[in-house]
Amino acid sequence: MGQFTFVAVIVMMALAARLHAAEDFESVWQAYLAKYPLGMKTKSEHEIRKSIFNETHARIQKHNSKKGVTFQMGHNAFSVLVIHSDLTSEEKKRHLGAFKPVRPNSVVRGVAREALPCSVGKIALTPNIRLKDLMGFYLITSEQQIVDCSRKDGCSGGWEQEAWQYLASNSGQTDDSSYPYTAETGTCVFSPSDMSIGAEISSSDPVEWVAWQDPTAMMTVLVDGRIISIYMQLPESFFSYESGVFNDDQCVGSYAHAMNVVGYDTLDQNDY
Numbered sequence: 231m232g233q234f235t236f237v238a239v240i241v242m243m244a245l246a247a248r249l250h251a252a253e254d255f256e257s258v259w260q261a262y263l264a265k266y267p268l269g270m271k272t273k274s275e276h277e278i279r280k281s282i283f284n285e286t287h288a289r290i291q292k293h294n295s296k297k298g299v300t301f302q303m304g305h306n307a308f309s310v311l312v313i314h315s316d317l318t319s320e321e322k323k324r325h326l327g328a329f330k331p332v333r334p335n336s337v338v339r340g341v342a343r344e345a346l347p348c349s350v351g352k353i354a355l356t357p358n359i360r361l362k363d364l365m366g367f368y369l370i371t372s373e374q375q376i377v378d379c380s381r382k383d384g385c386s387g388g389w390e391q392e393a394w395q396y397l398a399s400n401s402g403q404t405d406d407s408s409y410p411y412t413a414e415t416g417t418c419v420f421s422p423s424d425m426s427i428g429a430e431i432s433s434s435d436p437v438e439w440v441a442w443q444d445p446t447a448m449m450t451v452l453v454d455g456r457i458i459s460i461y462m463q464l465p466e467s468f469f470s471y472e473s474g475v476f477n478d479d480q481c482v483g484s485y486a487h488a489m490n491v492v493g494y495d496t497l498d499q500n501d502y
Contacts, residue, residue: 259283262305279310286310290470300500301474308469371428372409372420379418386415390459390488391437402430449494458491475502 259280270276283305290303377384380396397403400420405428409420440458441447451458462468463481475497495502 255284255287258287258305262309266307266310268310282312283310286470289466293467293470299474300477300498302472303467303470304472306470306472311469369428370406371403372406372411374406374411374416375404375409375418375420377414378416379420384415385413394431394436397429398431398434398436402427404428445494448491452491452493459488460491461486461488463487474498475500 262283268279270279286305286309290305293299293303376393376396379400380393381388401422404420404422404425408425408428438451440451448458464487465478465480465482467478467480468476468487477500
C-alpha cells in the first residue's frame, strides 16, 4: 500500500509539473501577443502560429540553459514564423531588416540599416551608411537609390560591389530625405542636378577585396575608418538573437544575409 501511495504521489507531482509548465507557456504566449499583435483572423492561423511559437520558445530555453554559450536568444517578430520557408512578401517587408544596427566604437561610423526588408537575399546595401560630417551630426544616405538604380530589380538581390561601382560612376549617393525608402523596387528617379549629394565616392575603382579568414587584415581596414561588406550564412538561431557575441556553426548555405562589419571589440572575454 505504501509503495502504491508513493507511485501515485510521483504521478501527481509529474502532472502538476506539466500543468505548471503549460501555464507558464500560456502566460509567455499572451505576453508575446500583447507586444507583437499578429492580427490573426482565423482559429486555424492562431493555432499554427502558436505551435510555431511553442517550438521557438523551447529552442530559446534550451539554448539559454546551456553553459558556455556566448550569446542569448529571445523572442521577437520572427518567433511565429518558419524561417526560410513561409515568409510572405508582406512579412518580409515588415520583419526583415528589423534588427538594430551594431553600436559603433569610436573608430568607425555606424550603419544606417542592417538589412533591406525588400530582399531576403544578396542586396547591395554597403553604401547605405551614416556619414558623420564635420558639424557632428549624422546624414542618412538613400537606400532606395541603390535599390532602384544600381541594378535591375534591386529587391531580388544583388552584390555590394555593383552598388559601389554604380555610385562611383553616377555622382554619388543622395540623402534619404531626397530619395526616401519604400521597401520595394521602383523606377530610378535619381538626378544629381535636382538632389543633394550626401556621399561621394573618391575612387573610380572603389572595391578592395580583403583576404578571406584573415582577422588581422579585416581589423586593419576597420581601423582605417572603412567598412567591410560580408555575407553571413544564417542559422535558425540568428533570428532569435538577443544579446552577446553571436557564434553558431549550424549554417544554412543557401540563405546568406548581406551586412556590414563596422568594428571589433571584446565582450565577456569573447573577441568579436
